[in-house]
Amino acid sequence: MKSIKNLMMVALTIFSFVAYSQEKVSSKDSTLNKPVYTCPMHTSIISSQPGKCSKCGMNLNLSPKEKMKMEVMKTYFCPMKCEGDKSYDKAGKCPKCGMTLKENKQENNKNS
Known part of the structure; x- marks a missing residue:
């Protein structure tokens, strides 16, 4: 009886980890499709929408990786x-x- 309880606890733990990891992957996939915009002068400024840099006011442009991805x-x-x-x-x-x-x-x- 004790071994069945232990087996059930292990199965529940594994199921929990699998369900949690699947949830994280699916939420990550939705962010992968969004373009990334950066400031030409401040590469640390990153946005998912075009706009202005908060430090210098320059227009945010597509990152070099995004430009290459869009061309392909x-x-x-x-x-x-x-x-x-x-x-x-x-x-x-x-x-x-x-x-x-x-x-x-x-x-x-x-x-x-």
């Missing part, structure tokens, strides 16, 4: 804007209206 990565959008400004990483049909997705060339030209 193609994004697609629905011409009817069914889901707002949502972009897709693969060509195909819009899941909401069924129209063919178009390549977002404007995003690639911004970084040049």
Whole structure:
């Protein structure tokens, strides 16, 4: 009886660790898709949105890694804007209206 209790406690502990680690990974994935903006003069200033540097007032630009990622990565959008400004990483049909997705060339030209 005592060994069954110990076995159950070990199983519960392992399950708790697995559930907790899965939760952390999924929350981390949502932040990976956000672009990173930095100040050209103060690289320690980081933001997920364009704006002004809090130290010098310069415009925040996409970080060099983000620029490289945007040049390599193609994004697609629905011409009817069914889901707002949502972009897709693969060509195909819009899941909401069924129209063919178009390549977002404007995003690639911004970084040049």
